[in-house]
Amino acid sequence: MENGRIARRAPYPWRVVIPVEDAADPRIADYVRLRDVDLRKSLEGGRGLFLAEGEKVIRRAVAAGHPVRSMLMTAKWLDRLADLTGGDTGDVTVYLVSDEVMEGITGFQVHRGALASMERRELPSVAEVLRGARHVVVLEDLVDHTNVGAIFRCAAALGVDAIVLSPRCADPLYRRSVKVSMGSVFSVPYARLKDWHDGLEELRDHGFRLLALTPAESAIPIEEALTGGRNALLLGSEGDGLSSRWLAEADQAVRIPMSREVDSLNVAAAAAIACYLLAAPGH
Ligand SMILES: C[S@@+](CC[C@H](N)C(=O)[O-])C[C@H]1O[C@@H](n2cnc3c(N)ncnc32)[C@H](O)[C@@H]1O
Known part of the structure:
Protein backbone atom coordinates (compact mmCIF):
# COMPACT_ATOMS: atom_id res chain seq x y z
CA MET A 1 0.00 0.00 0.00
CA GLU A 2 1.32 3.46 -0.89
CA ASN A 3 -0.34 6.50 0.69
CA GLY A 4 -3.49 4.51 1.37
CA ARG A 5 -3.57 3.16 -2.18
CA ILE A 6 -3.23 -0.36 -3.43
CA ALA A 7 -1.70 0.63 -6.70
CA ARG A 8 -1.48 -1.44 -9.87
CA ARG A 9 -0.29 -4.70 -8.49
CA ALA A 10 -1.63 -8.20 -8.25
CA PRO A 11 -4.32 -9.28 -7.93
CA TYR A 12 -5.68 -6.05 -9.49
CA PRO A 13 -2.82 -4.75 -11.58
CA TRP A 14 -4.97 -2.76 -13.96
CA ARG A 15 -6.41 -0.13 -11.71
CA VAL A 16 -6.17 1.83 -8.50
CA VAL A 17 -8.01 0.45 -5.51
CA ILE A 18 -8.38 2.82 -2.58
CA PRO A 19 -9.72 1.48 0.72
CA VAL A 20 -12.06 4.00 2.35
CA GLU A 21 -12.93 3.64 6.01
CA ASP A 22 -14.63 6.95 6.70
CA ALA A 23 -18.08 7.64 5.24
CA ALA A 24 -17.24 11.37 5.30
CA ASP A 25 -14.17 10.93 3.07
CA PRO A 26 -14.45 13.71 0.44
CA ARG A 27 -13.12 11.41 -2.31
CA ILE A 28 -16.38 9.51 -2.37
CA ALA A 29 -18.59 12.61 -2.52
CA ASP A 30 -20.22 11.37 -5.78
CA TYR A 31 -21.98 8.66 -3.75
CA VAL A 32 -23.40 10.44 -0.72
CA ARG A 33 -27.00 10.27 0.53
CA LEU A 34 -28.55 8.43 -2.38
CA ARG A 35 -32.07 8.73 -1.00
CA ASP A 36 -31.97 12.52 -0.75
CA VAL A 37 -33.61 13.33 -4.08
CA ASP A 38 -33.05 17.10 -3.97
CA LEU A 39 -29.42 16.78 -2.97
CA ARG A 40 -28.81 14.14 -5.64
CA LYS A 41 -30.45 16.20 -8.37
CA SER A 42 -28.28 19.22 -7.71
CA LEU A 43 -25.10 17.17 -7.11
CA GLU A 44 -25.53 15.05 -10.24
CA GLY A 45 -26.62 17.98 -12.42
CA GLY A 46 -23.75 20.15 -11.13
CA ARG A 47 -21.11 17.48 -11.72
CA GLY A 48 -22.60 16.01 -14.90
CA LEU A 49 -22.70 12.52 -13.45
CA PHE A 50 -25.14 9.72 -12.77
CA LEU A 51 -24.91 6.54 -10.75
CA ALA A 52 -25.27 3.00 -12.01
CA GLU A 53 -26.04 0.33 -9.42
CA GLY A 54 -25.33 -3.39 -9.69
CA GLU A 55 -23.18 -5.39 -12.07
CA LYS A 56 -25.62 -5.73 -14.95
CA VAL A 57 -26.53 -2.07 -15.05
CA ILE A 58 -22.92 -0.93 -14.70
CA ARG A 59 -21.94 -3.19 -17.59
CA ARG A 60 -24.71 -1.79 -19.77
CA ALA A 61 -23.72 1.78 -18.98
CA VAL A 62 -20.11 1.06 -19.87
CA ALA A 63 -21.14 -0.77 -23.06
CA ALA A 64 -23.19 2.29 -24.02
CA GLY A 65 -19.98 4.31 -23.89
CA HIS A 66 -20.43 6.31 -20.69
CA PRO A 67 -17.02 7.09 -19.21
CA VAL A 68 -16.57 5.80 -15.63
CA ARG A 69 -15.54 8.44 -13.07
CA SER A 70 -15.00 5.90 -10.28
CA MET A 71 -16.57 2.88 -8.64
CA LEU A 72 -17.55 2.18 -5.04
CA MET A 73 -17.85 -1.42 -3.99
CA THR A 74 -17.42 -4.03 -1.31
CA ALA A 75 -14.60 -6.56 -1.64
CA LYS A 76 -16.64 -9.37 -3.18
CA TRP A 77 -17.24 -7.29 -6.32
CA LEU A 78 -13.60 -6.62 -7.14
CA ASP A 79 -13.16 -9.83 -9.12
CA ARG A 80 -16.62 -9.80 -10.65
CA LEU A 81 -16.08 -6.36 -12.15
CA ALA A 82 -12.38 -6.64 -12.84
CA ASP A 83 -12.73 -6.81 -16.62
CA LEU A 84 -14.69 -3.57 -16.73
CA THR A 85 -11.63 -1.45 -16.46
CA GLY A 86 -10.28 -2.62 -19.78
CA GLY A 87 -11.13 -1.18 -23.18
CA ASP A 88 -12.80 2.20 -23.32
CA THR A 89 -13.00 2.67 -19.57
CA GLY A 90 -9.24 2.96 -19.20
CA ASP A 91 -7.99 3.09 -15.64
CA VAL A 92 -10.73 3.29 -13.09
CA THR A 93 -10.33 4.23 -9.47
CA VAL A 94 -12.20 1.83 -7.23
CA TYR A 95 -13.13 2.87 -3.69
CA LEU A 96 -13.27 -0.23 -1.58
CA VAL A 97 -15.55 -0.16 1.47
CA SER A 98 -17.12 -2.46 4.03
CA ASP A 99 -20.91 -2.98 4.07
CA GLU A 100 -21.13 -0.62 7.05
CA VAL A 101 -19.18 2.20 5.40
CA MET A 102 -21.19 1.70 2.19
CA GLU A 103 -24.38 2.19 4.18
CA GLY A 104 -22.90 5.20 5.98
CA ILE A 105 -22.09 6.87 2.65
CA THR A 106 -25.18 6.07 0.65
CA GLY A 107 -27.75 6.08 3.44
CA PHE A 108 -29.05 2.56 2.84
CA GLN A 109 -27.95 -1.01 2.29
CA VAL A 110 -26.85 -1.36 -1.30
CA HIS A 111 -27.86 -4.94 -1.95
CA ARG A 112 -26.09 -5.15 -5.26
CA GLY A 113 -22.88 -4.04 -3.53
CA ALA A 114 -21.37 -2.05 -6.39
CA LEU A 115 -21.96 1.48 -7.63
CA ALA A 116 -20.33 3.31 -10.50
CA SER A 117 -20.24 7.05 -10.94
CA MET A 118 -20.52 7.66 -14.68
CA GLU A 119 -20.33 10.72 -16.88
CA ARG A 120 -23.42 11.96 -18.66
CA ARG A 121 -23.21 12.74 -22.35
CA GLU A 122 -25.08 15.38 -24.27
CA LEU A 123 -28.52 14.13 -25.28
CA PRO A 124 -29.36 13.90 -28.99
CA SER A 125 -31.91 16.33 -30.36
C1 LIG B 1 -52.27 7.60 -13.15
S1 LIG B 1 -52.74 8.06 -14.72
C2 LIG B 1 -53.38 9.68 -14.47
C3 LIG B 1 -54.79 9.69 -14.00
C4 LIG B 1 -55.45 11.02 -14.21
N1 LIG B 1 -56.40 11.22 -13.18
C5 LIG B 1 -56.11 11.06 -15.59
O1 LIG B 1 -57.31 11.20 -15.63
O2 LIG B 1 -55.40 10.96 -16.61
C6 LIG B 1 -51.25 8.42 -15.55
C7 LIG B 1 -51.31 8.23 -17.04
O3 LIG B 1 -51.46 6.85 -17.33
C8 LIG B 1 -52.17 6.70 -18.55
N2 LIG B 1 -53.36 5.89 -18.28
C9 LIG B 1 -53.77 5.42 -17.09
N3 LIG B 1 -54.87 4.67 -17.22
C10 LIG B 1 -55.19 4.66 -18.54
C11 LIG B 1 -56.21 4.04 -19.32
N4 LIG B 1 -57.14 3.27 -18.79
N5 LIG B 1 -56.21 4.26 -20.65
C12 LIG B 1 -55.25 5.01 -21.23
N6 LIG B 1 -54.26 5.61 -20.53
C13 LIG B 1 -54.22 5.44 -19.21
C14 LIG B 1 -52.52 8.09 -19.04
O4 LIG B 1 -51.57 8.52 -19.99
C15 LIG B 1 -52.41 8.92 -17.77
O5 LIG B 1 -52.12 10.26 -18.06
Missing part, protein backbone atom coordinates in the same frame (compact mmCIF):
# COMPACT_ATOMS: atom_id res chain seq x y z
CA VAL A 126 -35.56 15.36 -30.75
CA ALA A 127 -35.10 15.37 -34.54
CA GLU A 128 -32.21 12.92 -34.24
CA VAL A 129 -34.14 10.35 -32.19
CA LEU A 130 -37.23 10.66 -34.40
CA ARG A 131 -35.29 10.09 -37.60
CA GLY A 132 -35.96 6.51 -38.65
CA ALA A 133 -38.31 5.86 -35.69
CA ARG A 134 -41.82 4.47 -36.17
CA HIS A 135 -43.08 3.72 -32.65
CA VAL A 136 -42.47 6.52 -30.17
CA VAL A 137 -43.51 7.16 -26.55
CA VAL A 138 -43.80 10.71 -25.23
CA LEU A 139 -43.85 11.36 -21.48
CA GLU A 140 -45.35 14.53 -20.06
CA ASP A 141 -44.06 15.65 -16.64
CA LEU A 142 -43.76 12.26 -14.95
CA VAL A 143 -42.34 12.77 -11.45
CA ASP A 144 -41.73 9.20 -10.31
CA HIS A 145 -38.33 7.83 -11.32
CA THR A 146 -39.56 4.27 -10.87
CA ASN A 147 -42.25 4.84 -13.49
CA VAL A 148 -39.76 6.40 -15.90
CA GLY A 149 -37.43 3.41 -15.52
CA ALA A 150 -40.26 0.91 -15.91
CA ILE A 151 -41.44 2.63 -19.09
CA PHE A 152 -37.95 2.50 -20.60
CA ARG A 153 -37.82 -1.21 -19.82
CA CYS A 154 -41.19 -1.75 -21.52
CA ALA A 155 -40.10 0.34 -24.47
CA ALA A 156 -36.94 -1.73 -24.92
CA ALA A 157 -38.82 -4.99 -24.58
CA LEU A 158 -41.77 -4.08 -26.77
CA GLY A 159 -40.15 -2.55 -29.81
CA VAL A 160 -40.46 1.18 -29.17
CA ASP A 161 -37.88 3.06 -31.22
CA ALA A 162 -37.50 6.22 -29.15
CA ILE A 163 -38.80 8.13 -26.14
CA VAL A 164 -39.36 11.88 -26.03
CA LEU A 165 -39.59 13.65 -22.66
CA SER A 166 -41.35 16.90 -21.80
CA PRO A 167 -39.01 19.59 -20.46
CA ARG A 168 -40.01 18.86 -16.84
CA CYS A 169 -40.21 15.07 -17.01
CA ALA A 170 -38.18 13.14 -14.40
CA ASP A 171 -34.61 12.21 -15.33
CA PRO A 172 -34.07 8.72 -16.86
CA LEU A 173 -30.49 8.75 -15.56
CA TYR A 174 -31.52 9.22 -11.95
CA ARG A 175 -30.25 6.16 -10.04
CA ARG A 176 -33.70 4.72 -9.39
CA SER A 177 -34.77 5.06 -13.05
CA VAL A 178 -31.55 3.48 -14.27
CA LYS A 179 -31.96 0.59 -11.85
CA VAL A 180 -35.63 -0.10 -12.55
CA SER A 181 -35.02 0.14 -16.31
CA MET A 182 -32.32 -2.55 -15.91
CA GLY A 183 -30.14 -0.39 -18.09
CA SER A 184 -32.73 0.14 -20.85
CA VAL A 185 -32.14 3.88 -20.46
CA PHE A 186 -28.88 3.15 -22.30
CA SER A 187 -30.41 1.29 -25.20
CA VAL A 188 -33.60 3.22 -26.01
CA PRO A 189 -32.72 6.52 -27.69
CA TYR A 190 -34.35 9.49 -25.99
CA ALA A 191 -34.42 13.25 -26.18
CA ARG A 192 -36.00 16.09 -24.26
CA LEU A 193 -38.32 18.69 -25.79
CA LYS A 194 -37.14 22.26 -25.25
CA ASP A 195 -40.64 23.68 -25.44
CA TRP A 196 -43.61 22.18 -23.61
CA HIS A 197 -46.32 24.36 -25.17
CA ASP A 198 -45.53 23.85 -28.85
CA GLY A 199 -43.10 20.95 -28.61
CA LEU A 200 -45.47 18.32 -29.99
CA GLU A 201 -45.46 20.08 -33.36
CA GLU A 202 -42.00 18.68 -33.94
CA LEU A 203 -43.41 15.15 -33.78
CA ARG A 204 -46.19 16.05 -36.17
CA ASP A 205 -43.66 17.63 -38.52
CA HIS A 206 -41.92 14.24 -38.61
CA GLY A 207 -45.15 12.56 -39.68
CA PHE A 208 -46.22 11.14 -36.30
CA ARG A 209 -49.85 10.69 -35.38
CA LEU A 210 -50.26 11.78 -31.76
CA LEU A 211 -52.33 9.40 -29.64
CA ALA A 212 -53.15 10.78 -26.18
CA LEU A 213 -53.50 8.00 -23.58
CA THR A 214 -56.22 8.87 -21.10
CA PRO A 215 -58.64 6.84 -18.99
CA ALA A 216 -61.48 9.22 -19.98
CA GLU A 217 -64.64 7.47 -21.19
CA SER A 218 -64.86 9.91 -24.10
CA ALA A 219 -61.67 8.50 -25.62
CA ILE A 220 -61.89 5.66 -28.12
CA PRO A 221 -60.45 2.21 -27.27
CA ILE A 222 -56.79 2.20 -28.27
CA GLU A 223 -57.11 -0.83 -30.55
CA GLU A 224 -59.52 1.07 -32.77
CA ALA A 225 -57.01 3.87 -33.24
CA LEU A 226 -53.88 1.91 -34.05
CA THR A 227 -53.08 1.80 -37.72
CA GLY A 228 -49.77 1.44 -39.53
CA GLY A 229 -47.42 4.37 -39.95
CA ARG A 230 -45.71 6.53 -37.40
CA ASN A 231 -47.49 6.68 -34.05
CA ALA A 232 -46.54 8.54 -30.88
CA LEU A 233 -48.16 7.49 -27.61
CA LEU A 234 -48.52 10.43 -25.20
CA LEU A 235 -48.57 9.45 -21.52
CA GLY A 236 -49.40 11.83 -18.69
CA SER A 237 -48.20 12.42 -15.15
CA GLU A 238 -49.04 10.25 -12.16
CA GLY A 239 -51.41 12.74 -10.57
CA ASP A 240 -53.20 14.84 -13.14
CA GLY A 241 -52.55 12.88 -16.31
CA LEU A 242 -52.02 14.68 -19.61
CA SER A 243 -52.40 18.46 -19.61
CA SER A 244 -55.36 19.97 -21.42
CA ARG A 245 -52.83 21.53 -23.83
CA TRP A 246 -51.40 18.16 -24.89
CA LEU A 247 -54.84 16.53 -25.01
CA ALA A 248 -55.97 19.31 -27.35
CA GLU A 249 -52.83 18.96 -29.48
CA ALA A 250 -53.26 15.20 -29.93
CA ASP A 251 -54.82 13.75 -33.07
CA GLN A 252 -56.83 11.22 -31.10
CA ALA A 253 -57.56 10.52 -27.43
CA VAL A 254 -57.36 6.77 -26.75
CA ARG A 255 -58.11 4.66 -23.69
CA ILE A 256 -57.36 1.20 -22.43
CA PRO A 257 -60.79 -0.07 -21.42
CA MET A 258 -60.95 -0.85 -17.67
CA SER A 259 -63.34 -2.18 -15.09
CA ARG A 260 -65.50 0.65 -13.76
CA GLU A 261 -64.21 0.10 -10.21
CA VAL A 262 -60.82 1.61 -11.11
CA ASP A 263 -60.14 5.25 -12.05
CA SER A 264 -56.93 4.72 -13.94
CA LEU A 265 -53.95 2.45 -14.46
CA ASN A 266 -50.49 3.20 -13.19
CA VAL A 267 -48.74 5.02 -16.03
CA ALA A 268 -46.11 2.29 -16.49
CA ALA A 269 -48.83 -0.38 -16.69
CA ALA A 270 -50.69 1.74 -19.26
CA ALA A 271 -47.43 2.15 -21.21
CA ALA A 272 -46.83 -1.62 -21.21
CA ILE A 273 -50.27 -2.40 -22.63
CA ALA A 274 -50.16 0.40 -25.18
CA CYS A 275 -46.63 -0.42 -26.37
CA TYR A 276 -47.55 -4.07 -26.74
CA LEU A 277 -50.57 -3.18 -28.88
CA LEU A 278 -48.59 -0.64 -30.88
CA ALA A 279 -45.93 -3.19 -31.78
CA ALA A 280 -48.43 -5.94 -32.62
CA PRO A 281 -48.17 -7.21 -36.21
CA GLY A 282 -49.90 -4.88 -38.63
CA HIS A 283 -49.55 -1.71 -36.53
Whole structure:
Protein backbone atom coordinates (compact mmCIF):
# COMPACT_ATOMS: atom_id res chain seq x y z
CA MET A 1 0.00 0.00 0.00
CA GLU A 2 1.32 3.46 -0.89
CA ASN A 3 -0.34 6.50 0.69
CA GLY A 4 -3.49 4.51 1.37
CA ARG A 5 -3.57 3.16 -2.18
CA ILE A 6 -3.23 -0.36 -3.43
CA ALA A 7 -1.70 0.63 -6.70
CA ARG A 8 -1.48 -1.44 -9.87
CA ARG A 9 -0.29 -4.70 -8.49
CA ALA A 10 -1.63 -8.20 -8.25
CA PRO A 11 -4.32 -9.28 -7.93
CA TYR A 12 -5.68 -6.05 -9.49
CA PRO A 13 -2.82 -4.75 -11.58
CA TRP A 14 -4.97 -2.76 -13.96
CA ARG A 15 -6.41 -0.13 -11.71
CA VAL A 16 -6.17 1.83 -8.50
CA VAL A 17 -8.01 0.45 -5.51
CA ILE A 18 -8.38 2.82 -2.58
CA PRO A 19 -9.72 1.48 0.72
CA VAL A 20 -12.06 4.00 2.35
CA GLU A 21 -12.93 3.64 6.01
CA ASP A 22 -14.63 6.95 6.70
CA ALA A 23 -18.08 7.64 5.24
CA ALA A 24 -17.24 11.37 5.30
CA ASP A 25 -14.17 10.93 3.07
CA PRO A 26 -14.45 13.71 0.44
CA ARG A 27 -13.12 11.41 -2.31
CA ILE A 28 -16.38 9.51 -2.37
CA ALA A 29 -18.59 12.61 -2.52
CA ASP A 30 -20.22 11.37 -5.78
CA TYR A 31 -21.98 8.66 -3.75
CA VAL A 32 -23.40 10.44 -0.72
CA ARG A 33 -27.00 10.27 0.53
CA LEU A 34 -28.55 8.43 -2.38
CA ARG A 35 -32.07 8.73 -1.00
CA ASP A 36 -31.97 12.52 -0.75
CA VAL A 37 -33.61 13.33 -4.08
CA ASP A 38 -33.05 17.10 -3.97
CA LEU A 39 -29.42 16.78 -2.97
CA ARG A 40 -28.81 14.14 -5.64
CA LYS A 41 -30.45 16.20 -8.37
CA SER A 42 -28.28 19.22 -7.71
CA LEU A 43 -25.10 17.17 -7.11
CA GLU A 44 -25.53 15.05 -10.24
CA GLY A 45 -26.62 17.98 -12.42
CA GLY A 46 -23.75 20.15 -11.13
CA ARG A 47 -21.11 17.48 -11.72
CA GLY A 48 -22.60 16.01 -14.90
CA LEU A 49 -22.70 12.52 -13.45
CA PHE A 50 -25.14 9.72 -12.77
CA LEU A 51 -24.91 6.54 -10.75
CA ALA A 52 -25.27 3.00 -12.01
CA GLU A 53 -26.04 0.33 -9.42
CA GLY A 54 -25.33 -3.39 -9.69
CA GLU A 55 -23.18 -5.39 -12.07
CA LYS A 56 -25.62 -5.73 -14.95
CA VAL A 57 -26.53 -2.07 -15.05
CA ILE A 58 -22.92 -0.93 -14.70
CA ARG A 59 -21.94 -3.19 -17.59
CA ARG A 60 -24.71 -1.79 -19.77
CA ALA A 61 -23.72 1.78 -18.98
CA VAL A 62 -20.11 1.06 -19.87
CA ALA A 63 -21.14 -0.77 -23.06
CA ALA A 64 -23.19 2.29 -24.02
CA GLY A 65 -19.98 4.31 -23.89
CA HIS A 66 -20.43 6.31 -20.69
CA PRO A 67 -17.02 7.09 -19.21
CA VAL A 68 -16.57 5.80 -15.63
CA ARG A 69 -15.54 8.44 -13.07
CA SER A 70 -15.00 5.90 -10.28
CA MET A 71 -16.57 2.88 -8.64
CA LEU A 72 -17.55 2.18 -5.04
CA MET A 73 -17.85 -1.42 -3.99
CA THR A 74 -17.42 -4.03 -1.31
CA ALA A 75 -14.60 -6.56 -1.64
CA LYS A 76 -16.64 -9.37 -3.18
CA TRP A 77 -17.24 -7.29 -6.32
CA LEU A 78 -13.60 -6.62 -7.14
CA ASP A 79 -13.16 -9.83 -9.12
CA ARG A 80 -16.62 -9.80 -10.65
CA LEU A 81 -16.08 -6.36 -12.15
CA ALA A 82 -12.38 -6.64 -12.84
CA ASP A 83 -12.73 -6.81 -16.62
CA LEU A 84 -14.69 -3.57 -16.73
CA THR A 85 -11.63 -1.45 -16.46
CA GLY A 86 -10.28 -2.62 -19.78
CA GLY A 87 -11.13 -1.18 -23.18
CA ASP A 88 -12.80 2.20 -23.32
CA THR A 89 -13.00 2.67 -19.57
CA GLY A 90 -9.24 2.96 -19.20
CA ASP A 91 -7.99 3.09 -15.64
CA VAL A 92 -10.73 3.29 -13.09
CA THR A 93 -10.33 4.23 -9.47
CA VAL A 94 -12.20 1.83 -7.23
CA TYR A 95 -13.13 2.87 -3.69
CA LEU A 96 -13.27 -0.23 -1.58
CA VAL A 97 -15.55 -0.16 1.47
CA SER A 98 -17.12 -2.46 4.03
CA ASP A 99 -20.91 -2.98 4.07
CA GLU A 100 -21.13 -0.62 7.05
CA VAL A 101 -19.18 2.20 5.40
CA MET A 102 -21.19 1.70 2.19
CA GLU A 103 -24.38 2.19 4.18
CA GLY A 104 -22.90 5.20 5.98
CA ILE A 105 -22.09 6.87 2.65
CA THR A 106 -25.18 6.07 0.65
CA GLY A 107 -27.75 6.08 3.44
CA PHE A 108 -29.05 2.56 2.84
CA GLN A 109 -27.95 -1.01 2.29
CA VAL A 110 -26.85 -1.36 -1.30
CA HIS A 111 -27.86 -4.94 -1.95
CA ARG A 112 -26.09 -5.15 -5.26
CA GLY A 113 -22.88 -4.04 -3.53
CA ALA A 114 -21.37 -2.05 -6.39
CA LEU A 115 -21.96 1.48 -7.63
CA ALA A 116 -20.33 3.31 -10.50
CA SER A 117 -20.24 7.05 -10.94
CA MET A 118 -20.52 7.66 -14.68
CA GLU A 119 -20.33 10.72 -16.88
CA ARG A 120 -23.42 11.96 -18.66
CA ARG A 121 -23.21 12.74 -22.35
CA GLU A 122 -25.08 15.38 -24.27
CA LEU A 123 -28.52 14.13 -25.28
CA PRO A 124 -29.36 13.90 -28.99
CA SER A 125 -31.91 16.33 -30.36
CA VAL A 126 -35.56 15.36 -30.75
CA ALA A 127 -35.10 15.37 -34.54
CA GLU A 128 -32.21 12.92 -34.24
CA VAL A 129 -34.14 10.35 -32.19
CA LEU A 130 -37.23 10.66 -34.40
CA ARG A 131 -35.29 10.09 -37.60
CA GLY A 132 -35.96 6.51 -38.65
CA ALA A 133 -38.31 5.86 -35.69
CA ARG A 134 -41.82 4.47 -36.17
CA HIS A 135 -43.08 3.72 -32.65
CA VAL A 136 -42.47 6.52 -30.17
CA VAL A 137 -43.51 7.16 -26.55
CA VAL A 138 -43.80 10.71 -25.23
CA LEU A 139 -43.85 11.36 -21.48
CA GLU A 140 -45.35 14.53 -20.06
CA ASP A 141 -44.06 15.65 -16.64
CA LEU A 142 -43.76 12.26 -14.95
CA VAL A 143 -42.34 12.77 -11.45
CA ASP A 144 -41.73 9.20 -10.31
CA HIS A 145 -38.33 7.83 -11.32
CA THR A 146 -39.56 4.27 -10.87
CA ASN A 147 -42.25 4.84 -13.49
CA VAL A 148 -39.76 6.40 -15.90
CA GLY A 149 -37.43 3.41 -15.52
CA ALA A 150 -40.26 0.91 -15.91
CA ILE A 151 -41.44 2.63 -19.09
CA PHE A 152 -37.95 2.50 -20.60
CA ARG A 153 -37.82 -1.21 -19.82
CA CYS A 154 -41.19 -1.75 -21.52
CA ALA A 155 -40.10 0.34 -24.47
CA ALA A 156 -36.94 -1.73 -24.92
CA ALA A 157 -38.82 -4.99 -24.58
CA LEU A 158 -41.77 -4.08 -26.77
CA GLY A 159 -40.15 -2.55 -29.81
CA VAL A 160 -40.46 1.18 -29.17
CA ASP A 161 -37.88 3.06 -31.22
CA ALA A 162 -37.50 6.22 -29.15
CA ILE A 163 -38.80 8.13 -26.14
CA VAL A 164 -39.36 11.88 -26.03
CA LEU A 165 -39.59 13.65 -22.66
CA SER A 166 -41.35 16.90 -21.80
CA PRO A 167 -39.01 19.59 -20.46
CA ARG A 168 -40.01 18.86 -16.84
CA CYS A 169 -40.21 15.07 -17.01
CA ALA A 170 -38.18 13.14 -14.40
CA ASP A 171 -34.61 12.21 -15.33
CA PRO A 172 -34.07 8.72 -16.86
CA LEU A 173 -30.49 8.75 -15.56
CA TYR A 174 -31.52 9.22 -11.95
CA ARG A 175 -30.25 6.16 -10.04
CA ARG A 176 -33.70 4.72 -9.39
CA SER A 177 -34.77 5.06 -13.05
CA VAL A 178 -31.55 3.48 -14.27
CA LYS A 179 -31.96 0.59 -11.85
CA VAL A 180 -35.63 -0.10 -12.55
CA SER A 181 -35.02 0.14 -16.31
CA MET A 182 -32.32 -2.55 -15.91
CA GLY A 183 -30.14 -0.39 -18.09
CA SER A 184 -32.73 0.14 -20.85
CA VAL A 185 -32.14 3.88 -20.46
CA PHE A 186 -28.88 3.15 -22.30
CA SER A 187 -30.41 1.29 -25.20
CA VAL A 188 -33.60 3.22 -26.01
CA PRO A 189 -32.72 6.52 -27.69
CA TYR A 190 -34.35 9.49 -25.99
CA ALA A 191 -34.42 13.25 -26.18
CA ARG A 192 -36.00 16.09 -24.26
CA LEU A 193 -38.32 18.69 -25.79
CA LYS A 194 -37.14 22.26 -25.25
CA ASP A 195 -40.64 23.68 -25.44
CA TRP A 196 -43.61 22.18 -23.61
CA HIS A 197 -46.32 24.36 -25.17
CA ASP A 198 -45.53 23.85 -28.85
CA GLY A 199 -43.10 20.95 -28.61
CA LEU A 200 -45.47 18.32 -29.99
CA GLU A 201 -45.46 20.08 -33.36
CA GLU A 202 -42.00 18.68 -33.94
CA LEU A 203 -43.41 15.15 -33.78
CA ARG A 204 -46.19 16.05 -36.17
CA ASP A 205 -43.66 17.63 -38.52
CA HIS A 206 -41.92 14.24 -38.61
CA GLY A 207 -45.15 12.56 -39.68
CA PHE A 208 -46.22 11.14 -36.30
CA ARG A 209 -49.85 10.69 -35.38
CA LEU A 210 -50.26 11.78 -31.76
CA LEU A 211 -52.33 9.40 -29.64
CA ALA A 212 -53.15 10.78 -26.18
CA LEU A 213 -53.50 8.00 -23.58
CA THR A 214 -56.22 8.87 -21.10
CA PRO A 215 -58.64 6.84 -18.99
CA ALA A 216 -61.48 9.22 -19.98
CA GLU A 217 -64.64 7.47 -21.19
CA SER A 218 -64.86 9.91 -24.10
CA ALA A 219 -61.67 8.50 -25.62
CA ILE A 220 -61.89 5.66 -28.12
CA PRO A 221 -60.45 2.21 -27.27
CA ILE A 222 -56.79 2.20 -28.27
CA GLU A 223 -57.11 -0.83 -30.55
CA GLU A 224 -59.52 1.07 -32.77
CA ALA A 225 -57.01 3.87 -33.24
CA LEU A 226 -53.88 1.91 -34.05
CA THR A 227 -53.08 1.80 -37.72
CA GLY A 228 -49.77 1.44 -39.53
CA GLY A 229 -47.42 4.37 -39.95
CA ARG A 230 -45.71 6.53 -37.40
CA ASN A 231 -47.49 6.68 -34.05
CA ALA A 232 -46.54 8.54 -30.88
CA LEU A 233 -48.16 7.49 -27.61
CA LEU A 234 -48.52 10.43 -25.20
CA LEU A 235 -48.57 9.45 -21.52
CA GLY A 236 -49.40 11.83 -18.69
CA SER A 237 -48.20 12.42 -15.15
CA GLU A 238 -49.04 10.25 -12.16
CA GLY A 239 -51.41 12.74 -10.57
CA ASP A 240 -53.20 14.84 -13.14
CA GLY A 241 -52.55 12.88 -16.31
CA LEU A 242 -52.02 14.68 -19.61
CA SER A 243 -52.40 18.46 -19.61
CA SER A 244 -55.36 19.97 -21.42
CA ARG A 245 -52.83 21.53 -23.83
CA TRP A 246 -51.40 18.16 -24.89
CA LEU A 247 -54.84 16.53 -25.01
CA ALA A 248 -55.97 19.31 -27.35
CA GLU A 249 -52.83 18.96 -29.48
CA ALA A 250 -53.26 15.20 -29.93
CA ASP A 251 -54.82 13.75 -33.07
CA GLN A 252 -56.83 11.22 -31.10
CA ALA A 253 -57.56 10.52 -27.43
CA VAL A 254 -57.36 6.77 -26.75
CA ARG A 255 -58.11 4.66 -23.69
CA ILE A 256 -57.36 1.20 -22.43
CA PRO A 257 -60.79 -0.07 -21.42
CA MET A 258 -60.95 -0.85 -17.67
CA SER A 259 -63.34 -2.18 -15.09
CA ARG A 260 -65.50 0.65 -13.76
CA GLU A 261 -64.21 0.10 -10.21
CA VAL A 262 -60.82 1.61 -11.11
CA ASP A 263 -60.14 5.25 -12.05
CA SER A 264 -56.93 4.72 -13.94
CA LEU A 265 -53.95 2.45 -14.46
CA ASN A 266 -50.49 3.20 -13.19
CA VAL A 267 -48.74 5.02 -16.03
CA ALA A 268 -46.11 2.29 -16.49
CA ALA A 269 -48.83 -0.38 -16.69
CA ALA A 270 -50.69 1.74 -19.26
CA ALA A 271 -47.43 2.15 -21.21
CA ALA A 272 -46.83 -1.62 -21.21
CA ILE A 273 -50.27 -2.40 -22.63
CA ALA A 274 -50.16 0.40 -25.18
CA CYS A 275 -46.63 -0.42 -26.37
CA TYR A 276 -47.55 -4.07 -26.74
CA LEU A 277 -50.57 -3.18 -28.88
CA LEU A 278 -48.59 -0.64 -30.88
CA ALA A 279 -45.93 -3.19 -31.78
CA ALA A 280 -48.43 -5.94 -32.62
CA PRO A 281 -48.17 -7.21 -36.21
CA GLY A 282 -49.90 -4.88 -38.63
CA HIS A 283 -49.55 -1.71 -36.53
C1 LIG B 1 -52.27 7.60 -13.15
S1 LIG B 1 -52.74 8.06 -14.72
C2 LIG B 1 -53.38 9.68 -14.47
C3 LIG B 1 -54.79 9.69 -14.00
C4 LIG B 1 -55.45 11.02 -14.21
N1 LIG B 1 -56.40 11.22 -13.18
C5 LIG B 1 -56.11 11.06 -15.59
O1 LIG B 1 -57.31 11.20 -15.63
O2 LIG B 1 -55.40 10.96 -16.61
C6 LIG B 1 -51.25 8.42 -15.55
C7 LIG B 1 -51.31 8.23 -17.04
O3 LIG B 1 -51.46 6.85 -17.33
C8 LIG B 1 -52.17 6.70 -18.55
N2 LIG B 1 -53.36 5.89 -18.28
C9 LIG B 1 -53.77 5.42 -17.09
N3 LIG B 1 -54.87 4.67 -17.22
C10 LIG B 1 -55.19 4.66 -18.54
C11 LIG B 1 -56.21 4.04 -19.32
N4 LIG B 1 -57.14 3.27 -18.79
N5 LIG B 1 -56.21 4.26 -20.65
C12 LIG B 1 -55.25 5.01 -21.23
N6 LIG B 1 -54.26 5.61 -20.53
C13 LIG B 1 -54.22 5.44 -19.21
C14 LIG B 1 -52.52 8.09 -19.04
O4 LIG B 1 -51.57 8.52 -19.99
C15 LIG B 1 -52.41 8.92 -17.77
O5 LIG B 1 -52.12 10.26 -18.06
